[in-house]
Structure formats: structure tokens, C-alpha cells
Amino acid sequence: KLADLQGLKAGTLKMAVVTTSKYLIPHFLGEFVKAYPAIDIVLKVANRQQIIEQLERAEYDFYVFSHPPSNFELDVIPLAANPLVPIAAESHPLARQRKIPFEQFAREPFLIREMGSGTRHAIEQHLKNAGLDLNVRMTIESNEAIKHCVMSELGVSILSRHTLALGGSEGLKELDVEHLPIRSQWYLARLAGKEMSVIASTFLDYVQAQKDRLSTLLLP
Numbered sequence: 729k730l731a732d733l734q735g736l737k738a739g740t741l742k743m744a745v746v747t748t749s750k751y752l753i754p755h756f757l758g759e760f761v762k763a764y765p766a767i768d769i770v771l772k773v774a775n776r777q778q779i780i781e782q783l784e785r786a787e788y789d790f791y792v793f794s795h796p797p798s799n800f801e802l803d804v805i806p807l808a809a810n811p812l813v814p815i816a817a818e819s820h821p822l823a824r825q826r827k828i829p830f831e832q833f834a835r836e837p838f839l840i841r842e843m844g845s846g847t848r849h850a851i852e853q854h855l856k857n858a859g860l861d862l863n864v865r866m867t868i869e870s871n872e873a874i875k876h877c878v879m880s881e882l883g884v885s886i887l888s889r890h891t892l893a894l895g896g897s898e899g900l901k902e903l904d905v906e907h908l909p910i911r912s913q914w915y916l917a918r919l920a921g922k923e924m925s926v927i928a929s930t931f932l933d934y935v936q937a938q939k940d941r942l943s944t945l946l947l948p
């Protein structure tokens with residue numbers, strides 16, 4: 729409390745975030761850490777299913793999902809848009825085409841994230857709702873590995889635009905395919921009813937104040 733009064737809040741902020749949000753969340757943390765240099769950060773990064781398992785243990789102050797699970801009581805704040813976009817190698821014939829019919833995209837070998845991935849979950853939901861199918865050929869456990877496989881012309885994929893905008897898009901082209909992108913959204917979540925530390929409420933205030941600026945900065 730004395731530290732608070734001196735504007736030197738000290739302690740640890742614990743966050744558990746889905747892998748794809750690792751392109752976004754560090755940009756929220758950067759300015760926060762500069763403003764509160766005495767606050768330490770613990771950042772766990774894992775796929776959606778593993779972060780859902782962390783909710784069970786209730787050890788973290790905040791969680792970041794694009795599809796928060798419905799079987800937990802969560803308070804959520806929308807942070808930023810998370811469009812999931814179709815990609816191919818720059819050298820791929822589709823990279824030069826406009827208004828690609830979905831059926832044509834769907835004939836290409838498709839590279840998909842592992843079971844438990846939120847990106848995969850969103851793609852599967854979208855296909856199911858629209859009655860569409862893909863030609864899934866490879867399961868790959870990382871966005872970065874998928875990008876390199878797409879660059880190497882092993883197939884096409886659908887990934888969060890953040891993985892391109894902030895992770896580098898060299899050798900890759902976002903495609904113009906009907907029914908895509910998939911519109912989704914990042915959420916900052918906390919377990920409803922969990923007591924909030926001074927550090928956690930400081931971070932929440934910071935996010936509320938900064939989220940409009942940061943979300944447009946990160947995905948122009």
C-alpha cells in the first residue's frame with residue numbers, strides 16, 4: 729500500500745494467453761511495464777485448450793482468447809479485431825487472382841493447426857456454419873511453421889492477420905477468397921468473482937484507457 733502511494737506499485741501480473749495473441753499482447757505490456765517498472769510479468773503462452781485448462785487452476789490474473797470458453801464464468805473485454813485470413817506463397821497462381829471462388833481455394837492442400845488450437849476451432853466453426861469443406865493435408869503445431877510451409881509451397885492456410893502484420897509476411901500473400909476472412913475478436917478475460925490484486929486492477933485500467941489506440945495501431 730505504501731508503494732502504491734508513492735506511485736511505485738510492485739508485484740507480479742500473471743497472464744495466460746493463446747499462442748496467436750503473442751503478436752498482440754506484448755504491445756499492450758510494453759508501455760505498461762515502462763509506466764510501472766516495479767511490476768514483474770509472468771506470461772504463459774499455449775494453445776486454446778491448454779489455456780482453458782489453466783482457467784481450472786485459477787492461478788492467473790488474466791487470460792486472452794479469441795473464443796472464450798462458455799463453461800466458465802468470465803468477465804471479458806473486447807481488445808481488438810482478429811481477422812483470420814487465407815494465405816498462399818507469393819509464387820502461387822492464386823496469389824495473382826482476385827475474387828477466388830471458395831471451391832477453388834478448397835482444392836489446394838490445406839495446412840491446419842493442431843487439435844486444441846483456437847485458430848483451428850474458429851476455422852472448423854466457420855466451415856460448419858457455411859457448409860464448406862477444405863482439403864486438409866497437414867497438421868502443424870505452430871503459426872510460424874505453417875507460414876514457412878506455405879512459403880515453401882506445401883499448401884495454403886488460414887491464419888490470424890496478426891501473424892503476418894506483426895510476425896512478418898515475406899514470401900506470403902493474403903488471398904481474396906469468397907466467404908473469407910473469418911471475423912473474430914481478441915478478448916481479455918478474468919474469472920468472475922476472483923479477487924483482483926492492486927496490480928491486476930492497475931492493468932485493467934491501463935488496458936481500458938489504451939485499447940482503442942493500440943488496436944488500431946496494431947492492425948491498420
Ligand code: PGA
Binds near residue numbers: 746
Ligand atoms: P491458438 O488460439 O493460438 O490456440 O490457435 C488463437 C485463437 O484463440 O484464436
